[in-house]
Amino acid sequence: MSSRRATTIAGSLVAASFSAVLILSFPAGADDQGPGSGKGGKSVDQAPAGVRTTTLLPERISVDNKSGKTAITATVKNEGTKDSGHIRLLIVGFDGLTVKSVQGCDAIAKKDLPAGSNSGFSCPVDNLAAGASKSYDVGATFDLGKSGKICLPVQTSDGKKTFWQQGPVPFGTTNPSPNAPATPLLLGTDNTPAAPGGDELPRTGVGRDVLPLGGAGISLLMAGAAGLWWSHRRPTVRPS
Numbered sequence: 001m002s003s004r005r006a007t008t009i010a011g012s013l014v015a016a017s018f019s020a021v022l023i024l025s026f027p028a029g030a031d032d033q034g035p036g037s038g039k040g041g042k043s044v045d046q047a048p049a050g051v052r053t054t055t056l057l058p059e060r061i062s063v064d065n066k067s068g069k070t071a072i073t074a075t076v077k078n079e080g081t082k083d084s085g086h087i088r089l090l091i092v093g094f095d096g097l098t099v100k101s102v103q104g105c106d107a108i109a110k111k112d113l114p115a116g117s118n119s120g121f122s123c124p125v126d127n128l129a130a131g132a133s134k135s136y137d138v139g140a141t142f143d144l145g146k147s148g149k150i151c152l153p154v155q156t157s158d159g160k161k162t163f164w165q166q167g168p169v170p171f172g173t174t175n176p177s178p179n180a181p182a183t184p185l186l187l188g189t190d191n192t193p194a195a196p197g198g199d200e201l202p203r204t205g206v207g208r209d210v211l212p213l214g215g216a217g218i219s220l221l222m223a224g225a226a227g228l229w230w231s232h233r234r235p236t237v238r239p240s
Contacts (some may be wrong), residue, residue: 035059036075039188040169044153045161050082053128055089055152055166062182063142070185072138074102076154079127085127086157091138092120094168096146098189101139117151124157144183145193147172 033233036056047053056075063070074091078084090108091098100118104121113120125134151167177183185191233236 002154036073037155037187038166041152041164043167044165045163047080047163048082048085050080050130051078051084051163052080052091053078053084053087053154053163057152057163057166057169057187059151059187061171061185063144063176063183065144068143070140070142072140072150073135074138074152075133075135076125076128076152077133078130081130083127083129084125087125087163088129088157088159089123089125089135089136089155090120090151090155091123092117092151092153092168093140094118094149094151096143097148097150097171098141098143099138099150100141103137105136107221116139125136125154142171142185144176144178144191147191148185181194197199 035058037059038054038056041055047234054077056077058073059127061070061072069138074089076089091099091102091105092108094117099121100119102121102123105121108120109120123136128134140150144173147170149168149170151165151169153162153165169188170190171184171187173183174187174189174192176192176194178194183194
């Protein structure tokens with residue numbers, strides 16, 4: 001093989017590799033989150049006969065490396081054979097993941113957030129027919145120097161029972177991309193920060209098994225990757 005031909009082939013391979021990096025590094029939009037997943041979800045209180053509520057989170061999200069902004073789609077479903085009755089979905093952020101906005105939902109007052117969480121919204125779902133689902137657009141920020149978790153409890157409208165809870169489940173990556181426009185994060189993966197000493201994550205939450213909620217009397221029980229969150233009375237929320 002002549003040196004000119006070898007140089008041409010090598011140049012083509014480098015160009016192809018560079019193009020692939022550009023494609024993979026481009027920020028993923030809200031529509032590129034992959035299929036929904038119920039990972040980290042568990043039934044808590046017994047639901048009425050014929051009602052089976054679950055939630056879904058995207059399998060991957062993308063965090064802008066400059067702004068830290070990300071978009072998440074949270075979905076609640078009724079996989080049963082009867083209408084759900086009036087229910088609500090809570091969307092709560094922990095550690096490096098902060099929930100900034102949820103379309104059609106009210107922010108939970110800071111005093112009513114569970115210890116260790118930093119933000120939360122209460123979404124009145126009302127009634128879900130059998131087989132129906134409802135999705136919410138969640139605006140959030142993610143501090144890539146920390147771990148980050150999200151929790152989705154499905155409760156009765158008064159908060160006295162929790163039929164289902166997904167999480168607190170982490171989003172993260174074991175392969176940080178600090179020089180790319182965005183960092184892709186996978187559901188159920190503990191985040192590894194792209195920084196010196198990144199093998200040890202900052203402990204920003206409360207390292208206890210039971211996380212008491214403020215004046216609302218709600219507790220969050222961390223059981224492995226999935227906690228059990230139940231309520232004795234409805235938490236106070238701020239008007240949107």
